[in-house]
Structure formats: structure tokens, C-alpha cells
Amino acid sequence: RRVGYPEVIYCAGKTSGQVTAILKAMLEREVNILATRASRELYQEIREICPDARYSPLAGAVTIRRKEVKAPPGYIALVTAGTSDLPVAEEAAVTAELFGNRVERIVDVGVAGVHRLFFNLETIRGARVVIVVAGMEGALPSLVGGLVDKPVIAVPTSVGYGASFHGLSALLAMLNSCASGVSVVNIDNGYGAGYIASMINNL
Amino acid sequence: RRVGYPEVIYCAGKTSGQVTAILKAMLEREVNILATRASRELYQEIREICPDARYSPLAGAVTIRRKEVKAPPGYIALVTAGTSDLPVAEEAAVTAELFGNRVERIVDVGVAGVHRLFFNLETIRGARVVIVVAGMEGALPSLVGGLVDKPVIAVPTSVGYGASFHGLSALLAMLNSCASGVSVVNIDNGYGAGYIASMINNL
Amino acid sequence: RRVGYPEVIYCAGKTSGQVTAILKAMLEREVNILATRASRELYQEIREICPDARYSPLAGAVTIRRKEVKAPPGYIALVTAGTSDLPVAEEAAVTAELFGNRVERIVDVGVAGVHRLFFNLETIRGARVVIVVAGMEGALPSLVGGLVDKPVIAVPTSVGYGASFHGLSALLAMLNSCASGVSVVNIDNGYGAGYIASMINNL
Amino acid sequence: RRVGYPEVIYCAGKTSGQVTAILKAMLEREVNILATRASRELYQEIREICPDARYSPLAGAVTIRRKEVKAPPGYIALVTAGTSDLPVAEEAAVTAELFGNRVERIVDVGVAGVHRLFFNLETIRGARVVIVVAGMEGALPSLVGGLVDKPVIAVPTSVGYGASFHGLSALLAMLNSCASGVSVVNIDNGYGAGYIASMINNL
Amino acid sequence: RRVGYPEVIYCAGKTSGQVTAILKAMLEREVNILATRASRELYQEIREICPDARYSPLAGAVTIRRKEVKAPPGYIALVTAGTSDLPVAEEAAVTAELFGNRVERIVDVGVAGVHRLFFNLETIRGARVVIVVAGMEGALPSLVGGLVDKPVIAVPTSVGYGASFHGLSALLAMLNSCASGVSVVNIDNGYGAGYIASMINNL
Amino acid sequence: RRVGYPEVIYCAGKTSGQVTAILKAMLEREVNILATRASRELYQEIREICPDARYSPLAGAVTIRRKEVKAPPGYIALVTAGTSDLPVAEEAAVTAELFGNRVERIVDVGVAGVHRLFFNLETIRGARVVIVVAGMEGALPSLVGGLVDKPVIAVPTSVGYGASFHGLSALLAMLNSCASGVSVVNIDNGYGAGYIASMINNL
Amino acid sequence: RRVGYPEVIYCAGKTSGQVTAILKAMLEREVNILATRASRELYQEIREICPDARYSPLAGAVTIRRKEVKAPPGYIALVTAGTSDLPVAEEAAVTAELFGNRVERIVDVGVAGVHRLFFNLETIRGARVVIVVAGMEGALPSLVGGLVDKPVIAVPTSVGYGASFHGLSALLAMLNSCASGVSVVNIDNGYGAGYIASMINNL
Amino acid sequence: RRVGYPEVIYCAGKTSGQVTAILKAMLEREVNILATRASRELYQEIREICPDARYSPLAGAVTIRRKEVKAPPGYIALVTAGTSDLPVAEEAAVTAELFGNRVERIVDVGVAGVHRLFFNLETIRGARVVIVVAGMEGALPSLVGGLVDKPVIAVPTSVGYGASFHGLSALLAMLNSCASGVSVVNIDNGYGAGYIASMINNL
Numbered sequence A, B, C, D, E, F, G, H: 001r002r003v004g005y006p007e008v009i010y011c012a013g014k015t016s017g018q019v020t021a022i023l024k025a026m027l028e029r030e031v032n033i034l035a036t037r038a039s040r041e042l043y044q045e046i047r048e049i050c051p052d053a054r055y056s057p058l059a060g061a062v063t064i065r066r067k068e069v070k071a072p073p074g075y076i077a078l079v080t081a082g083t084s085d086l087p088v089a090e091e092a093a094v095t096a097e098l099f100g101n102r103v104e105r106i107v108d109v110g111v112a113g114v115h116r117l118f119f120n121l122e123t124i125r126g127a128r129v130v131i132v133v134a135g136m137e138g139a140l141p142s143l144v145g146g147l148v149d150k151p152v153i154a155v156p157t158s159v160g161y162g163a164s165f166h167g168l169s170a171l172l173a174m175l176n177s178c179a180s181g182v183s184v185v186n187i188d189n190g191y192g193a194g195y196i197a198s199m200i201n202n203l
């Protein structure tokens, strides 16, 4: 692992006792730490043992900075389709930023209001790598992939109802993207997208 | 049924004997006739008993015109994503035209080459109803739905491979369209789209 | 967009803070507003900032009328299979009415009690477009489609249990309708059906 | 087993050698025999060793009558939605008839042409048990179940394309029937429907 | 409908207001009434307006008897695989009994303890029709079907976890039964099984 | 790996050139060899370079014996539901026998003819491990698991049609077995069952 | 059953009244008892009637020891991928230990930190049978299966989110294992794995 | 698009007439050309109009080089699980090489023979980006992702049978990878993986 790279705890399905035990061991190694899928209650408990822990309620993520991370020169564009996709997008942002990356957020540019996407095309095209977060029909990564010449990391979200089948619809759409240069992570996996985008931005 | 409206035979899964028997009965009623999912071989047999039958090899459709149909003043825009979607689109076109509609075809404007869609926006916006045919990620109807203020009939196609699951991906995407004004017919159902678009164009 | 057309907020998955923020911006533009998937609690908060907001508890929809909408001459028939499908049907009705349409409701005419459907056939046939809402086996749109010569917008609902798979059964049945002139929106998407029916009724 | 009841061979996935070996053993027991899913080629081979074997090409079934079967007083109504469902329906008919039942066939009464169903209601209501065969949206058994007061055996067929998913659509619809008195057998299982209907007719 | 046949309310997804309104109308017609999927709370409210209503907590069913029903001479065997399947089985029993049938219950005879099934074979074989209720692998109807010469109505239950997929596993197993004479109703549909078994027992 | 243990080639999806190249390298190591999913044509080509190769047409398997394998004292019982499951069962048998095991075959004992299973119970109970092969509803392993006190390896087969979904039905049934001591391999994976049964028999 | 073998209650979906009734009957037979899927509340009630009952909160299992069980000489290796898989693994351990087996636990060796697996290879290879518990991508059993020459019982868990589809992803991966000697039990079925591993360890 | 970047034709589902027409237009622009999913017959026809076209039979890909492409300094590691995955891997290799990249192939290192992977770890770790191709259980990308600190593009293949469900098993496993830094393209989409890997290698 690169120096300064955070260690990560995925809190879902873990008791707060398990989380704080893991955390204590990490804190001894003096590393940066990211805890995802953390409730505000869990954050309160974490702050007991680590007062400099920060919390993003939108992302549900706790961050602890103990080491300086070298920032790469480029930036990551983070494109989000709708308001309900913001938690997943913010998990990606928090992850990428803790890894030292600059993140440019372009929100609410879903295909039903596509003109807003075109207003932001310069920012998107200027990035080294683009994360696109969308639920429901999951069309945005294909559209972005057709407009920019950079790797696109697509994140399907479970936003939607009925035939969205908890994100399956968006996932399949993204996997079938007719635009080249799109690859996909798991449904709601903002963390995974932030991680791989950071890797690419640091090449 | 309106005067001049065709009668329709769905040939898949029928023997040529069954098709020609049905056809003979229809011919006696002196109506217009549409036979879909017809191979060239079947067409040859049909021509034996009905020399004025016409065949569209792309659509796999046989048409027989015996009655004049009153043409409505407006037109149907038929928007297609890729080359491989053309057979399904053409089935919709043949259907709508036999029902007396004018059809404006806009082809190969999938979201990966979205600028071509914008070149044709005037034509699409001028229609009374829009049919959008797409496979793979099925994003085009959402995009068109966001750009035009007319009913959009979306037709998913089985074009694709792997996680397209024979059109499921496109179908789900279209059902989850975040643009208002989009409704969906069965995978590869060009006929159904042409029929309902004709109904709407004739209102 | 046509003058007087409402702006729409989909409230599911949004905090009440997010909804009221969006609402305030809309209220400044003096437009009609529709907020779907709204709980009574959310409605109470909305009424704080907008005392003329109305609430349909059955539809879970908030409506705010600030502009007159020109009513088209025809009407929309809204056909519902069972009592449990009423919330989805009413979302369609509220939507269509806010867009200025007259809506004729024909309720509880599912295929198990099909004679009630026949009593209402004149009303259904007199409409310019028909919305059919049904869960479980989703057979009603096919039956209606075979009896009327108008576009049918089919809305599958998640009503049912076991092998209804949360509306999948009704959705598939409607997509496979052997009657021509049927197109389908997402499971439980009353809003979408009301919107496209309004578009068609305004042609 | 009742006297005279046939023994049955399911020929799909068996070599003609396996089928004729089983058949020879059965012939020694001087029973009636039904062989389903049999091609014409297989029938030719069967006729070599059993010249009184009969073949229904529509059902793909071979029958051999060696024993008299007592006919029950009532009859089975066999209702079919479309032309393409006929092979499955005929498998049911051949099965039920070889078991000694009278079968009244009512064909081509799918929900898109529902008036034809009403013309035949007396015949259907007169039966002791009703078999309903339908593909695509599989709505017919629900409709029949709502109109008659007899047990309905529903047979989904794999007729259809796209979102019919090889009969899944019809199967789910039938399992979710909102009419009471409907039970379901496997997709395309005409034999199973004929067998259980015969059991019921013989009570 | 036969004289004395109950009218039925499916309470799931209905407000108690809707249920009691429907009930009041029925009570005026002096019919027997069955209300399924009813909580004890709902039953308390029902008793307010109908003190002679009875409640089966296991089945979650309310019954009201106002008319005598003629009992057929035979009986229905009701075979259950495990303890957790009892609520579904009891819904079938309550239904069949309200329709005037005698029901013989054979419980806890799942295939893992198959000897208990054989102890009860005489009772099962003596019935006119057999209902078999099972979850998980759903093997019991096939086994019973192979042992008895009467129509078997199979009821898959949602009992299980993991790859039972809420009853899908049992449903598919029952549809694929290699024993003849088995037909299937929806997952957890005890009512439907009781209804059709009653129809058959009354032939 | 134990001395004398075979090396294995899975021939499906390999060209005959690829298979024979792999085989030549193996032959130099003087090991026993098993080639599964091999057509008769492929076998002919294999015999050119290895005249002592044997072929089981039922299993579609080629075996080459070059080393003696020590036989364990116990035996494997191989229980098969129907005639159409025999190819998968025989792949298991050929595999286990080449690994030095004695295999006792009990065929055609599916749950629809369960008495044949009881005739063979002694043989099954005498084995150290039991392989059970079944398609369609896949009930046999549960039944065997409830009757014997030995590990059961269940092999679902793709035998069936309609709602068997190419073996999914049998697979799910086996995974949900209510009998203890059952574990499952992939659909049609006779080889895998033979291999793990051999491992267990050699403990 | 072997002397001393426990009797087992699966508590999920049973009322505490049903559980204690079953328990009382078992206690009279003076056998060892295992109750799985038991909450702490249920345990409290059990302790009322059986003060020597023990509870594993991690496994959610109650154990009652009344008989000595003969311990086999070998041991079972229990390999777990991640912290969240521990409850399922512990259910397997408690089961196997109550059946008299020695269980060696190797935890937190998922494929993302594969070096920890290699540190423990000796312990795993020394076992007679290996249980491998993993969620998400379910890769660990394949890896272990390729490294050891003993039967591997794979247990998929429902740990994960999004495209894990409640354990389906891990289940399919394990069924498709390219390593020989792997068989699979139901999602989260720690009990089943412990049972069959115990059977194998006792051969 | 960068200078020298190829234009691409996806030949599946296109007639040879359609392909050559597209090709002729491209040839006039003097660009490099890649045609994927091309049969040898199609290649013969292409060579008629373009004698310098090259064909990779393993990849099923035609390449035409007319422009020099600047090679980036790093290389792409292409890791393949089994022999049957080679066609998909080679499509990725041909794509990446035509885009000017150096590709290091590491074949046949599936998790069942994991030691071969470790022999090649230096080569894999030296790459700027890693493509991992695997079918069946799709475990390899997780394993590689845990061992290297570079972006991993995972390509599931349709290799396998039964519960591999044409690549679904591998796809889900890869999406659920517990290793960070893995993103996924469509089943069998070697082209897409080669394209995005090339993009990353050129950053």
C-alpha cells in the first residue's frame, strides 16, 4: 500500500463493539481511517475514543486523518443523476478525498434534464477519470461515456421502485453501455468507485 | 374498428398451412392485411394466393393493401439507436404506414453518439408521437423523453449479449425512465409500438 | 412545457428539508405543483409554507394550484381492478386532474367480476385514452384492450403476494398483452400513467 | 391404479431404443399406452413393433388402446386461447380421451377476442372440470374462473417472445389468479392437465 | 354460486375501515363470510359489528356462519410438512370447513420424517381430494402424488430461508412434480387450495 | 494429490486440438486420465494417440488407466431418479470408479415410484457416502437423506422443461433440503459429485 | 441415529410456546439438544424449564448436553472469510461440537487478504474435512479447494449488499467452483454444514 | 478522440453487406479499424476490399492498421483463468494492442491452480492496469485485486454450465469483490476491457 493510504472499515452488519475494537487497533498504527455505512450513533461512540474523527451524515462515513497524503495533480469528476443518489455519490467523494484527490461534484444532471449536463461538460472533460452515479434507468454513464474520452466508473444506485428491482435495472443498463470506456462497480458502492478512481487518478 | 384498418397475423409458431388458411378467410373480407414475423419462404407461399402482397425483408413483414386508409395530418417520429435495432424499428414503421400514418425515420442516434440525436431534434419535436427503439442499455427513450413534450412509446430490443439478457436490460431501463411521458411495449414488439402510435396519431 | 403545466417533486427518499427547499424555489415561479409519495406528516410541513396546498391521502399526493390550465374537450377513463389498487389509481387521477384533464373512474372491475366491466363499457369507450390499473395476474388491460379502440396505458401494481413477486407478475402479463394498443409503465407508477394519458388527451 | 388406466412414457430426452424397450415391456402387460413428446420418426419406429399405434401430429402423442375404459358421465371442457397453444391443448385432450373422458374443445377464445368466449359459455359451464390453455399474458384462466363455478386447471404455454420468458409470464399470471378455483400445472404440461382433469371427472 | 357458499374478503392491504364497510354490506345479504389475512386487532373491530364472528389465530381467519351448508359425503385430506407450514394449512382448513367440507388433518409428515407419512396413508387414500402444504424443498406433494390415486392440490409456502427465495423453491418443485395428478396454487395460498378442494369434493 | 489419482480434462468448449495437446503432456507423466464431456468424435481422435483409451457413451467420458489405484474398503451408493438422469449419474460413476471406488448403482427410484427406493434401502444404507441424482422437482435427495445416516451428495440435473428452468428447480429443492446431511454440486456436475464422494470414501 | 446424537429444533418462525413444547418432549428422552436461530429472549424462556441450557449469542444457538458423545480422532477445519460471516460459522461450530467433533477455527482469511490463509494452511490441510464460510463474491471455497485435498463444505452467507442479492452471488460462485471436492449447502446454513462435516469426520 | 485511435465495428447481428459498407466509409477516413465478433467467412469478404486486414481467429477480430499510434511507456497485464476464457481475453488483447499498448499475457492461473498466479506476480504488479478474465465462479479478480495495488478491470465470461447461468455467476462474483480497486464490464466483453484499460494506460 502507498504511504498515507487509509485503512477502511465497512460498518454494516458489525456491532459497535466490533467496529471500535478494529478501530483501536488501527489507531495504534497511526494511519488515516475511513469507516463507511456508519450511523450517527456509531459516530458518537467512535468520537469517545477518537475525538478528531469527522462525520459526513450524507455519506454515512467517518474519517480520521493522521497522515498527510500526496495530492495528485489532476482531479476526479463526480457526476450525479438525482437528489436521491447523493448519499452514494458522497461516499465516493469522501473516499476519494481522504485518499488525497480533488473531487469536482456535478449534481442533478440526469438524462431527463440533460441540458444541465452540457453546461458542465468542460469540467467533466477536464478530469482524469469520471465517476457517474445514477439509479432508476441508469442511462447517465452511457451518455457521459459518449461525450468524454476518459475512463468512466459507473455506480448504479438502488434508487427507484417497482421494476428498478433495488438497483438491478441501473446495474444492467451500465453493464450494457454502448459507449466505450465504462466499467461498473456494485450497486450503491460509492466507496469502491472512489477507491478505483483514486487509483487511476494517482497513476 | 375503424374502416380500412388492417387485420393482422402473427406468423411465428404457425405453420405456413395455418397462415395461408387464415389469410384466405381475410382476403374474402377485402381488408388490408399485415403478416408479421414472416420469412421470405412464407412470403413466397403467400404470393401464390395473393400476387399483390408486398414484403419488407428488413421487417420480416408482408402487407396487402385492398382499402384506402385516411391519413391523419400529423406524423410519427421513429427513432432508432443502432443498426441492429433496425428490424424491430422497421416492423413498427411497416405497421404504422399500413395504418395510414406518415413515419419519419431517424436512425443510428444511440446515446454513445448523442450529437446525431440533436441534429434531428426538430423532426422529432414536430411529431405527434415518438417511437424510440433501442437495445443494450436502453437509454435512448429517457433521453428523448427529456427533450420532447410528446408521448414516447419505447421499444426495447433483444440486441446485445451477456448481461443484456435478451432485452431484459433495455426493458427495465425503459420502465424506470426518469423522464415523464414514456410507456413501454414488449421486447422486440415493433408491431405493438406501431399500432399504439397509430392510435395516438389518429386521435 | 405547455403554460400552466405543473412541476413535480417525487418525495420518496427525500428528507422533508430537501422537499421544502425544492418547493420554495418552485413557489417563486408561480407554477402548479404536484408532490407524489408524500406522507401526511410531510404534507403538514408543506402547509406551513404553503397554506393552499391540498392533500389526497389515498394517492399520497400534494397539489398546489396557482395557474389555470386549459381543459381538453375529451376525458380519460381510469379503470381499476381491485380495492387495493386504488392508491396507485388515485395517483394517476390526481396527476391527470392537476394537468387539467377530466377523469372518469371505473373501480373494482377485475376479471374475477367481469360483468361489472361490461356495465361500464360505454364510459370506457367514450374516452380518448384509457388507464388500466391492476395487480396480481394483471389481466385487466388485455381485456380492456380487446374491447376498446383507444390507447390503453397499463399500470401494474405491487398488490399481491407469493408469486406476484411485488408486481412482476402483473408487469409481465401487461407487457405480453395479446390485445393491440396496450403500453406499460413501471410497477405502481400512477404518476407516469397520468402524465402520458394527459399528453395523449391533449393532442 | 384403476383398471384400464394407461401407462405413460415421456419420450423427450430418451433415445428411440430406450422408448421401444420400455414399450415392449408395457405391451406384454396388455395395458393402454400413451407416449408423449414423440416425433413422427419415433412413431414410425413404434409402429414396427405395434401396428395399431395411433399418432396425433398436433399433440406429438402416440396412443395404443388394448383395454376398454369406463367413460364417466360428465365431460371436460378444454378452452384454448390461441392457435399456437393448440399442441399443448391437444396433448391434454389426447391424454384425457385415452383415459376415457369426453372432451369438448373451445378454441381461439383469448381475451383479445373475448366475445367468442361468451358464445361458448354454456358448454364450459356444463363441464365437470375445465382445462384452460394460454400463453403470453395468461389471462384466460382468470376470466374463465370468474365465469364458471367448476374447478379450472390452468396450463401456461411457452407461446410468446421477449418478456414472456418462455412461459414464465403466463405461469405467474395463472398462479396469481384473482378468481377462486384455479390451480396450475407446469408450462406446456398438457399431459398433466389432462391427467388431473380426468381424475376429477372420474370422482 | 351454490346456496350457502361464503363470500370472502382478503384483508391484507385493506384498512380496517374498508374491511368493515365491505362486511356490513355482506351481512345484509345474510351469507356466510370468510375474512382471510386478518389480525387479531381487526377481528376485535369486526366483533363490534358482528358478535358471532369466530377467529382462528393460527389461520388468521375470521368466519361468520349465517346459513347452513350441505356437507358432501367425502372428505378432504390436508397433509402438512412442518410446524411452520401450519398457518397456511389452517387457512385451507378453515376455508374448506366453512364451505361445508370435512377436513382430515395429517401434520408434520415432511419427507425428512417420511415414516410418519406412511402411518397415515389410509386416511390420505380415503379422501376424495388431497391438499399438501410444504415449504423449503417442496417435495411432499410429489411423494403423496406417487402414493395416492386422487387429485392433489399442492400449496407451496414461504417457509425457509436463503435459497428458498420466499417460497420460489417449493413452488418450482411442485410445478415440476414427476408424479401425475398434482396441480399448484400460489405461494401461501391456503385459501385458494381450500376453495378448489371444496369444489372438487362437492362434484 | 494421492498417488494414482487421475488428471482430468473438461472437454466442453475446447477444440479437439486443445484436448489432444493437453492429453499428450499428461500421457508423458504416466498418470490415469479422465476426459469428461467428450463426444464420440473426440474419442476417435484420442484413440489415435492413445489406443488403450476407453469410452463410456452414456457418460460421454474417456478414461485411460496407467496406474493402479488402491481401492478403499467401503463403497459409494449412486441413486438415480429417472432414465433421463442416467448420463449425469454415469459421469459420477465413471469418475468414482477411475479413482478406485466401488459404485453400487440404484436406478429409476424417483419419488413418483418410491416403493422401488425402499426395496434398495439396505444397499444404500450400507454405503459410506451416497450420491443422489435427480432432475425436475429434485425431491429424491431429501427423501434419501431422511432415510440414511450417511453424507448425501445431491446432483441436480437439467432434465425437465418449463418451470424446471434448466435444472434451477432441482437445484433449489436440493439446497433447501429439510433433511440433514445433504450437500449439493452444480447442475449436471456428475464429475464433481464422483470426485467429492471418492474423497469421502477414501477417508 | 448414532447414540448421543442431538435432536435439533429450528426456532425461526416458531412461537416460543411451540419451541418449549417440542423441547419438553425431547427432554424426556434424555438426549442432547440443539436449538438454532434462537434469540436471547427465547433462551431465557428455555432456561426456565432447563437450567443447564447454554447459549451462544454469536451463533444464536442453544445447546443442552445430557449424553456423552464419542469424539472422533480427527478434526474439522472451519475457515471464515470475514467478520460478518462469523454468526453463520459459529452456528456450524456449535453444531459440530455438540456432535462431539473438535473444530479448528481459522477466521478472517477472505481472498482480499489471502496471505492470512497461507499462514494457516497446515491447520487446514490437517483436517479430515473443511467448512468454508463466505459471503459477497464467495471465492474462498474455490481457493481452499485448490489448496487442500480434503472434502470442502462451502457455506454461502447473505453478507453483502446490492448485487450480492442476499447471498445469491456467493451461492452461485460456490456451485461453479472450478476446484474439485467442493459441495454446497443453503445460504446461511451453518447448521447443515456442521452436520454433514460431522458425518464425514465420523466415518 | 485521440489521433490514431481506431474506429470500431461490432459485427454480431450485422449482415456482411452492412459490415463492408461501414468499412468502406471508414477506409476513406484512413483510420485504424477494429472489427469484433467477426467470423472467418466475414474476414474473407473484408480482405476482398482491404487486403492488409489481419485476422485473429482466437479473438474473432479483424484489425486494419493505417496510422501509427503512440505507445505509452507502461503495459497492461492480461490475466486469464482457464483455456476456455482465451477468446474473450484475446479480444481484449487485440483491442489494447491496436490502441498502441503493450500487453503481457498471463494465462491459465485460475484459483484452482493458484500457485501459477504467484509465479507471475511480479509481471502483474509491474503493470499500470490489470485485466482479469474468468468464467465459472469468477474468483480470480478478487484474488488479484487483493494482491496488486493497481486498477483491475474484471471481465466475466460465459464459460461454465448449469448454475453459471451463461456468465451471471462470474458477473455477480466480480461485482461483489471484497477486494478494492476492481470494476467490471459486461459478460464476454473483452473489447470493453481492452478499451478502458488502454484509456487508463494512456493517462
Ligand SMILES: Nc1ncnc2c1ncn2[C@@H]1O[C@H](COP(=O)(O)O)[C@@H](O)[C@H]1O
Binding pocket: A082, A083, A084, B178, B179, B180, C008, C009, C010, C011, C036, C037, C189, C190, C191, C192
Ligand atoms: N410517483 C412517481 N413515480 C415515478 N416518477 C415520478 C413520480 N413522481 C414524480 N416522478 C418523476 O420524478 C421527477 C421529479 O423527481 P425529483 O427531481 O427527484 O423530485 C418528476 O419530474 C417526474 O418525472
Ligand SMILES: Nc1ncnc2c1ncn2[C@@H]1O[C@H](COP(=O)(O)O)[C@@H](O)[C@H]1O
Binding pocket: D008, D009, D010, D011, D036, D037, D189, D190, D191, D192, E178, E179, E180, F082, F083, F084
Ligand atoms: N408430456 C408430459 N409432461 C410431463 N410429464 C409427463 C409427460 N408425459 C408423461 N409424463 C410423466 O412422465 C412419466 C413417465 O416418465 P418416464 O418414466 O421418464 O417415461 C409418466 O408417468 C408421467 O407422470
Ligand SMILES: Nc1ncnc2c1ncn2[C@@H]1O[C@H](COP(=O)(O)O)[C@@H](O)[C@H]1O
Binding pocket: F008, F009, F010, F011, F036, F037, F091, F189, F190, F191, F192, G178, G179, G180, H082, H083, H084
Ligand atoms: N464434467 C465436469 N464438470 C465440472 N468440472 C469438471 C468436469 N470435468 C472436469 N472438471 C474440472 O475441470 C478441470 C479441468 O479443467 P480444464 O483445465 O479446463 O480441462 C478438472 O480438474 C476438474 O476440476
Ligand SMILES: Nc1ncnc2c1ncn2[C@@H]1O[C@H](COP(=O)(O)O)[C@@H](O)[C@H]1O
Binding pocket: A178, A179, A180, B082, B083, B084, H008, H009, H010, H011, H036, H037, H091, H189, H190, H191, H192
Ligand atoms: N465486442 C464488443 N463488445 C461490446 N461492444 C463492442 C464490441 N465491439 C465493438 N463494440 C462497441 O460497438 C460500437 C460499434 O457498434 P456498431 O456501430 O453497432 O458497429 C463500438 O464503438 C464499440 O463501442
Ligand SMILES: [Mg+2]
Binding pocket: A144, A145, A146, A147, A148, A149, A150, A179, A180, A181
Ligand atoms: Mg467515452
Ligand SMILES: [Mg+2]
Binding pocket: B144, B145, B146, B147, B148, B149, B150, B179, B180, B181
Ligand atoms: Mg418528455
Ligand SMILES: [Mg+2]
Binding pocket: C144, C145, C146, C147, C148, C149, C150, C179, C180, C181
Ligand atoms: Mg384495443
Ligand SMILES: [Mg+2]
Binding pocket: D144, D145, D146, D147, D148, D149, D150, D179, D180, D181
Ligand atoms: Mg370460478
Ligand SMILES: [Mg+2]
Binding pocket: E144, E145, E146, E147, E148, E149, E150, E179, E180, E181
Ligand atoms: Mg397420484
Ligand SMILES: [Mg+2]
Binding pocket: F144, F145, F146, F147, F148, F149, F150, F179, F180, F181
Ligand atoms: Mg440423513
Ligand SMILES: [Mg+2]
Binding pocket: G144, G145, G146, G147, G148, G149, G150, G179, G180, G181
Ligand atoms: Mg481440493
Ligand SMILES: [Mg+2]
Binding pocket: H144, H145, H146, H147, H148, H149, H150, H179, H180, H181
Ligand atoms: Mg488491489
